[in-house]
Amino acid sequence: MAKYLYRLGLWAARGGKKVLLGAIIILVALGAIGLTLGPSFSNELTIPNTPADKAAKIISQEFSQPGVQAAKIQVVFKAPDGETLESEKWQKVMEDTITGMSKAPDVALATTPMQLKNLNMTKQIGYGEVTFKAAALDVSAETKDVIVHQLDAARAAGLQTEARGDIQITEGGEFPVEVIGIIAAFVILAITFASFLAAGLPIVSAAVGLGVGMLGIVIASSFIEVQSVSLSLAAMLGLAVGIDYALFIITRFRQQMAQGYTVQESVAIANGTAGSAVLFAGVTVVIGLLGLSVAGIPFLTMMGVASALCVITTVLVSIIVLPALLGWMGHKISPAKGKKAGSSRKSGSSKKQSSSKWGTFVTKRPLLVSFVSIALLATITVPFTHINLGLPSDGTMKSTDMTERRAFDLLTEGYGVGVNASLVIGAQVANPTEATAGDIAKIKDEISGLADVQTITPPFPGPSGKLYLMTVMPKSGPDDTKTKDLVKAIRDLSSRTQAENGIELLVTGTTAMNIDIANKLNDALPVFAALIVVLAYVILVLVFRSIFIPLKAVLGFLLSLGATLGFVVFVVQDGHLNSFFGFPATSPILAFMPVILIGILFGLAMDYEIFLVSKMREVYAHTGDARKAILDGVRDSGKVVTAAGLIMISVFIGFMLAPDAIIKSMGLALAFGVLFDAFVVRMTLVPAVMSLMGKSAWYMPRWLDRILPNIDVEGESILHEVEKTKKKSA
Structure with missing residues (x-):
């Protein structure tokens, strides 16, 4: 090559x-x-064929046109302090706003809070709904502009008005981070x-x-x-x-x-x-x-x-x-x-050259440096033990500058945190009988008695009579572990109702879908991590012709990965330094972050390992001196690895300044992942452990060395050819 x-x-x-x-x-x-x-990008993070996805399709077929999943938004209103939305003045503003939105090209139906009769107990907060003719991706920019214009008009009239739902209202104006x-x-x-x-x-x-x-x-x-x-x-x-x-x-x-x-x-x-x-x-x-x-x-x-x-x-x-x-x-x-x-390259390497101060410091105290490095990374890893995986919601991943976040907060203020975690329950009957309605009523009462259930709507039968629809509002929010427990409890109840009455309980809704996605990702994590670890070991054995150096590299990668996830949990989930890093609120860790972090950090960690240790291997092959190999490697490659690590961190920090909390959290994870791996593991722990191992670090069984292909990463073969060519021409 x-x-x-x-x-x-x-x-x-x-x-x-x-x-x-x-x-x-x-x-x-x-x-x-x-x-x-x-461009035609999607904002949806969905997984087909999860329990919630299957339930949504069954309910959609019963209560709407099959295959059509029309987008919908909630338009939330709040009257000024001391006033209510029932006043004639604010009713007119709400009606004008919703009517104006109904005239947008892609709107199929628009209803006011008064039509839905859903004002909160104080009558100060309520929400209308706008249903579109198409899916979220197909809603035109013209329709979005109409909605934004109507929101601004209502605010100008003195009524706080926000919107959230399937389409993104807040767009553009972002600084190129x-x-x-x-x-x-x-x-x-x-x-x-x-x-x-x-x-x-x-x-x-x-x-x-x-x-x-x-x-x-x-x-x-x-x-x-x-x-x-x-x-x-x-x-x-x-x-x-x-x-x-x-x-x-x-x-x-x-x-x-x-x-x-x-x-x-x-x-x-x-x-x-x-x-x-x-x-x-x-x-x-x-x-x-x-x-x-x-x-x-x-x-x-x-x-x-x-x-x-x-x-x-x-x-x-x-x-x-x-x-x-x-x-x-x-x-x-x-x-x-x-x-x-x-x-020449060869003569230059044979002369005695000065070593880097850092390399000398590490190799003189390898045991102490190894202990401190491992202890530091292990300590930072501790918060990882209580990680809570989930998907973003408007309340945790969007700033208060966005109307979606403000609508989320208004709904929470007016109806409690559970309003943003509503669960749609479909009771599917195998063989309807005269007793079916009574059985459904009993099931509804059982669900209402479950822990964390705040309210449940009366069962509503579908056209076929084989499916009844209910909506459950939990006491907890969409990111709360109690909501996850409630979804599991309803599904566990389904096993009994199926056996007793032939009635299956289908749980869906945005919150249930997010929970299923998090569970799916959680299940995939061990398999993916094992694959990456094994693959990393095999690749590095081929590169370094050693069985111990790759093992050290893989273990170092696991240490930096654990520390990275622990630090992210410490900041994003536990809320420490949250405002410092600009996160709008505490939130669960993105369900797909550990998997993505493993994939990316693995590649970057191996980059630094290859650039640092390949120089050590080159020197060791020429001199047979393990300590000199470490010192020369740190001296010659350490500066480049340091600059590369700082560049990586700088780029990722730039993305931490993005308003999108998903990108912000990924930038945080990758910035500190590189910090831990490049500087604590590769530049500190690697030379320290290799100093302790001495020549044994380069051990490779002869039989294995003979059968493995020789990957000339350093390009020694071409350097020899170049030297020969220069001598001939001279």
Whole structure:
């Protein structure tokens, strides 16, 4: 592989302008196609064939047109203090508002609070409903504009008016948070390279790769269902790895320049050596992301595929377009400091070189450093033991600047927290008889007697007489574990009613669906985690030709993963430092976060492991000195890994500033995941543990070494060829 990348880098460097022109043409073509088709993203996070999903389909077939799931919103009104919505003045405002909304193109039916007779006990709060002719994705922007206009008109009249439901009312006006990460990355790169030109190249390379990947996702959204959160996650990850991968290649390019190679030779060698590590590291990230499909959850699979696409495009740009950029303007980039031009790579490694202060500190006290690192990560992991998984609601994941959140709060104020956690119960009768109505009434009384039930509506029979509909309002909110227990209790009751009366209880509604999705994701987590751990071990055995170093790497990954999840629970769920990080309220942890975090953090952790330990392996292969290998690895690769980690963190922190709490929580998890893994595990625990292990760290049974393929990540083969070529030409 290294030889092919060497030739690819040499070709790109020699034809730099042609390669760059080709990249621009591809970007423009994809942009034109993307603009023509337009984006079409979904905001729904659903899983087909869960109990709640099956129940919703059965109820929909009985009470509405089969296959049609029309969108609906609630329009919530609150009268000023000391007044009620029953006054003639406010009734007219509500009627005008709802009537105005009914005239929007996609609205099928609109009702006022007075028509629904659902004012709260104080008569100060009530809500109307607007039902659309189509599903949420098909509601036009024109209809949304009409709704927003009517909300503003009601507020101007003095009546607080908010809306929430299946369609998103609050849109646009978001600051491009990617810019913050890019600015921070540029500053870090400028300090690392001591050159603005060298600092700008990784950002240009990452921007091209990200642009191609993002445009590909936009185009794909016109043909398949892609969630909007997939685009944000792909942008976050593609930008971070794109800058990091370019950093690794440019660093090696400057080292080769310092050793007296020409620009084109330096580009080719950098592409064959660091490019090999980039390609292999990118493959590990892609494997982790595509592994999300193991869970069998469509929206999670799409998140992985979209992110993997961006990683693939950034890797390709790093090994094709970046060499072209370096071949074109590489002569303007200063060589790496600290190495004399003309010194060969081999002779340079044989001379006694100074070690980094950090490497010396760690290797002199490996036992103490190992104990402190493990103890720190284990302590941070503790909150993970009481993690509560769930899906976002308007009350936990949206800020008070959004009308959806304000509507949620008004409903809670007027009707209690359970109003936002309503459960739809369908009582399905196998063989209706004269006693069926009485049996349904008894079941209704049993449900009302369950713990956490606040109210339950009378059973309403469907046209066929085989399905009765009830709505349960819990005492607890949609994110409360008591609501989960209530759903389980009703389903447990169904087992008995089926045996006694032939009546099955179907539980659905948004809250029940979210609970089922969380349970499904929770069940998939152990399988996915086991797959990733085994895969990581096998890959690293191939790379490092050792059975103990990969074991250490995997255990380190588990430590950083546990600490990351523990810290996220500490902040998001337990509420510590909540306002500091800008979260609107405490909430359960996103049900899909642990799975996504495992996939992404696995890839990033293996990136740092490969870039750090591959240098150690190179030195150990030449000298047989385990301690020197550690010191040289920390000295030569530590600065790059540190810069890469800081860049990753900066990009993810930028996404933490997003108003969308889903993106914010993912940014928090990934930022601190990289912090724990890059700096506590890879830069501290890895050299400490390897110091304790000594030469045994590199143990590999001879029989296993013979049968495994040799993956030349460092590109040693091409370096030997280059040295021979230089000697012959001399």
